Amino acid sequence: xxxxxxxxxxxxxxxxxxxxxxxxxxxxxxxxxxxxxxxxxxxxxxxxxxxxxxxxxxxxxxxxxxxxxxxxxxxxxxxxxxxxxxxxxxxxxxxxxxxxxxxxxxxxxxxxxxxxxxxxxxxxxxxxxxxxxxxxxxxxxxxxxxxxxxxxxxxxxxxxxxxxxxxxxxxxxxxxxxxxxxxxxxxxxxxxxxxxxxxxxxxxxxxxxxxxxxxxxxxxxxxxxxxxxxxxxxxxxxxxxxxxxxxxxxxxxxxxxxxxxxxxxxxxxxxxxxxxxxxxxxxxxxxxxxxxxxxxxxxxxxxxxxx
Amino acid sequence: xxxxxxxxxxxxxxxxxxxxxxxxxxxxxxxxxxxxxxxxxxxxxxxxxxxxxxxxxxxxxxxxxxxxxxxxxxxxxxxxxxxxxxxxxxxxxxxxxxxxxxxxxxxxxxxxxxxxxxxxxxxxxxxxxxxxxxxxxxxxxxxxxxxxxxxxxxxxxxxxxxxxxxxxxxxxxxxxxxxxxxxxxxxxxxxxxxxxxxxxxxxxxxxxxxxxxxxxxxxxxxxxxxxxxxxxxxxxxxxxxxxxxxxxxxxxxxxxxxxxxxxxxxxxxxxxxxxxxxxxxxxxxxxxxxxxxxxxxxxxxxxxxxxxxxxxxxxxxxxxxxxxxxxxxxxxxxxxxxxxxxxxxxxxxxxxxxxxxxxxxxxxxxxxxxxxxxxxxxxxxxxxxxxxxxxxxxxxxxxxxxxxxxxxxxxxxxxxxxxxxxxxxxxxxxxxx
Numbered sequence: 001x002x003x004x005x006x007x008x009x010x011x012x013x014x015x016x017x018x019x020x021x022x023x024x025x026x027x028x029x030x031x032x033x034x035x036x037x038x039x040x041x042x043x044x045x046x047x048x049x050x051x052x053x054x055x056x057x058x059x060x061x062x063x064x065x066x067x068x069x070x071x072x073x074x075x076x077x078x079x080x081x082x083x084x085x086x087x088x089x090x091x092x093x094x095x096x097x098x099x100x101x102x103x104x105x106x107x108x109x110x111x112x113x114x115x116x117x118x119x120x121x122x123x124x125x126x127x128x129x130x131x132x133x134x135x136x137x138x139x140x141x142x143x144x145x146x147x148x149x150x151x152x153x154x155x156x157x158x159x160x161x162x163x164x165x166x167x168x169x170x171x172x173x174x175x176x177x178x179x180x181x182x183x184x185x186x187x188x189x190x191x192x193x194x195x196x197x198x199x200x201x202x203x204x205x206x207x208x209x210x211x212x213x214x215x216x217x218x219x220x221x222x223x224x225x226x227x228x229x230x231x232x233x234x235x236x237x238x239x240x241x242x243x244x245x246x247x248x249x250x251x252x253x254x255x256x257x258x259x260x261x262x263x264x265x266x267x268x269x270x271x272x273x274x275x276x277x278x279x280x281x282x283x284x285x286x287x288x289x290x291x292x293x294x295x296x297x298x299x300x301x302x303x304x305x306x307x
Numbered sequence: 308x309x310x311x312x313x314x315x316x317x318x319x320x321x322x323x324x325x326x327x328x329x330x331x332x333x334x335x336x337x338x339x340x341x342x343x344x345x346x347x348x349x350x351x352x353x354x355x356x357x358x359x360x361x362x363x364x365x366x367x368x369x370x371x372x373x374x375x376x377x378x379x380x381x382x383x384x385x386x387x388x389x390x391x392x393x394x395x396x397x398x399x400x401x402x403x404x405x406x407x408x409x410x411x412x413x414x415x416x417x418x419x420x421x422x423x424x425x426x427x428x429x430x431x432x433x434x435x436x437x438x439x440x441x442x443x444x445x446x447x448x449x450x451x452x453x454x455x456x457x458x459x460x461x462x463x464x465x466x467x468x469x470x471x472x473x474x475x476x477x478x479x480x481x482x483x484x485x486x487x488x489x490x491x492x493x494x495x496x497x498x499x500x501x502x503x504x505x506x507x508x509x510x511x512x513x514x515x516x517x518x519x520x521x522x523x524x525x526x527x528x529x530x531x532x533x534x535x536x537x538x539x540x541x542x543x544x545x546x547x548x549x550x551x552x553x554x555x556x557x558x559x560x561x562x563x564x565x566x567x568x569x570x571x572x573x574x575x576x577x578x579x580x581x582x583x584x585x586x587x588x589x590x591x592x593x594x595x596x597x598x599x600x601x602x603x604x605x606x607x608x609x610x611x612x613x614x615x616x617x618x619x620x621x622x623x624x625x626x627x628x629x630x631x632x633x634x635x636x637x638x639x640x641x642x643x644x645x646x647x648x649x650x651x652x653x654x655x656x657x658x659x660x661x662x663x664x665x666x667x668x669x670x671x672x673x674x675x676x677x678x679x680x681x682x683x684x685x686x687x688x689x690x691x692x693x694x695x696x697x698x699x700x701x702x703x704x705x706x707x708x709x710x711x712x713x714x715x716x717x718x719x720x721x722x723x724x725x726x727x728x729x730x731x732x733x734x735x736x737x738x739x740x
Binding site for chain 1: 463469529532533536540541543544545547548549551552554555556558559566657661664665668672697698700701704705707708711712715716
């Protein structure tokens with residue numbers, strides 16, 4: 001039992017990265033019916049921006065200009081890097097997705113992929129191939145809760161991610177902007193005729209998604225303090241899988257599927273040799289999609305003629 | 308509207324440049340290229356020395372220009388003297404003769420003139436690649452790229468699914484073919500001594516490739532069967548999951564070397580072999596997409612329900628298309644493994660996927676000609692820009708984004724690859740085909 005709860009804690013932390021990134025995929029999908037394939041790399045950019053902001057703040061504090069405790073620095077880092085990275089998202093929308101709104105959907109997927117490569121290479125060209133280590137903002141402390149070991153970093157990651165998800169949920173449900181987004185996801189042809197501009201809503205969606213990915217990136221940096229330019233690829237594709245698994249366009253589905261994927265991966269690695277992680281995780285995904293082709297929370301879409 | 312008028316007016320009156328070269332048949336171009344390559348073969352070394360180049364520029368001088376800018380005039384002069392000028396002049400001068408010859412050959416069955424042209428083309432490529440090993444390797448990889456691009460175009464272009472599983476199919480083919488050849492014909496630390504005399508191997512190499520293709524085709528069923536119930540994004544995920552599963556499976560199979568990879572494949576994928584397989588692939592895929600089955604693929608892409616109402620068996624069509632595409636991807640993988648003589652599972656990852664997708668969407672969807680153009684230009688470009696190091700991976704994506712923005716379906720999309728039209732004599736009256 002202790003074994004189970006121990007892994008549950010690890011899985012919650014690992015799944016919250018997937019969930020935070022998957023939300024961005026899912027939101028963009030619900031508006032534009034397109035996936036933002038540069039999203040994994042936006043996560044990477046977020047982590048690097050967070051690195052820059054955190055290092056800057058730490059330098060200011062040690063130089064004596066600011067007197068801030070470390071947790072304030074962390075919160076500030078998350079907020080500032082979310083804000084900065086959201087502009088990267090807007091840029092991606094402007095360059096890669098707006099010109100291709102009428103084009104075949106696969107073309108936009110290609111531009112997204114290519115923007116992702118540009119972000120990686122740009123990073124590599126700017127900062128070089130060396131790995132950076134995230135400044136240690138909080139000291140790791142381990143609590144023993146009845147045999148289950150929990151670090152404060154894990155609690156922090158899970159709590160902040162869930163708080164962000166709840167905030168997003170409230171935003172989408174309660175505010176006028178959220179209503180506009182929901183309307184747009186319902187029908188992006190008619191709703192612009194009602195005075196809601198898609199050229200405002202789409203960049204906003206990209207910005208919010210990128211902001212969440214940036215928060216994920218900073219938290220990732222706190223939990224695993226090594227950054228490299230290609231860190232976003234694999235985690236991004238897996239989060240994409242989670243977004244689909246949750247049902248396309250479903251925000252709650254994406255979050256839950258992100259956690260589910262984290263659970264599968266962590267439990268597979270503890271029970272089986274860790275090299276089998278991708279094999280088993282993706283086989284489970286394949287089986288789930290074979291029996292539930294529209295994901296957990298997606299609307300079944302089938303106008304098929306069955307003869 | 309204005310733009311349309313402009314282009315149609317331009318079409319009526321081709322530029323002088325185009326008119327100057329309009330009467331030259333394919334044979335004329337081949338002859339001219341042949342002579343250019345011969346020129347390079349015999350006087351390339353002294354000429355490049357005279358122009359101050361360290362050696363014969365391997366890729367039309369682009370690499371030299373990017374590496375050492377002060378050699379630009381020399382490289383330009385070389386390309387002009389060896390390629391541009393002789394090709395243009397010879398093609399123009401010999402046009403009457405080549406037209407007459409083409410006309411003679413064209414009366415025979417189409418197969419005869421196609422084979423003749425291909426033989427000629429092969430000689431040109433052989434001579435061209437004889438100059439350096441680098442050219443030879445690049446040529447082989449480009450041809451494998453053509454096979455890959457065509458086979459992905461069957462699924463992504465003609466059937467309109469977004470399949471991401473091609474590296475997986477390729478890996479299946481590469482590993483099956485390699486295991487076959489290494490197990491049977493090579494003394495190796497993994498599989499022990501050769502089971503059959505190595506002299507026999509050269510003849511059984513096609514069997515290895517076909518076996519690789521068949522295994523890939525069977526693997527494609529994993530993707531094809533879920534595609535009955537779903538399409539679009541879910542299929543993209545299923546195929547992506549398939550790719551990860553194959554990669555991970557091979558990493559865990561210690562029998563074939565696991566993550567360290569499989570090496571010591573025999574050196575049987577020489578230029579003639581790769582060339583013949585490429586031609587076979589272009590020929591079969593072109594016939595496939597021009598057949599009723601190919602039209603059924605387009606029908607499934609455009610409107611599945613309507614296609615079903617018109618008696619297209621959509622399930623069978625999807626399954627055949629997937630297996631057919633995967634077969635050729637497997638063959639390409641087998642060739643790839645034997646060209647590089649080393650494979651590891653990491654080769655067949657997301658990087659490869661991005662590369663193959665880029666080739667398909669750069670060249671053009673739904674078009675055999677576009678696939679060839681896409682594969683060749685992408686490979687040439689990525690080799691030519693190699694001196695720029697990592698900036699290459701900024702320039703190529705930017706180019707691709709521009710292509711996507713201005714031509715969302717690729718450079719040469721939706722064009723038929725008409726062999727008769729390419730090979731016909733181009734003199735005087737235009738023959739109706």
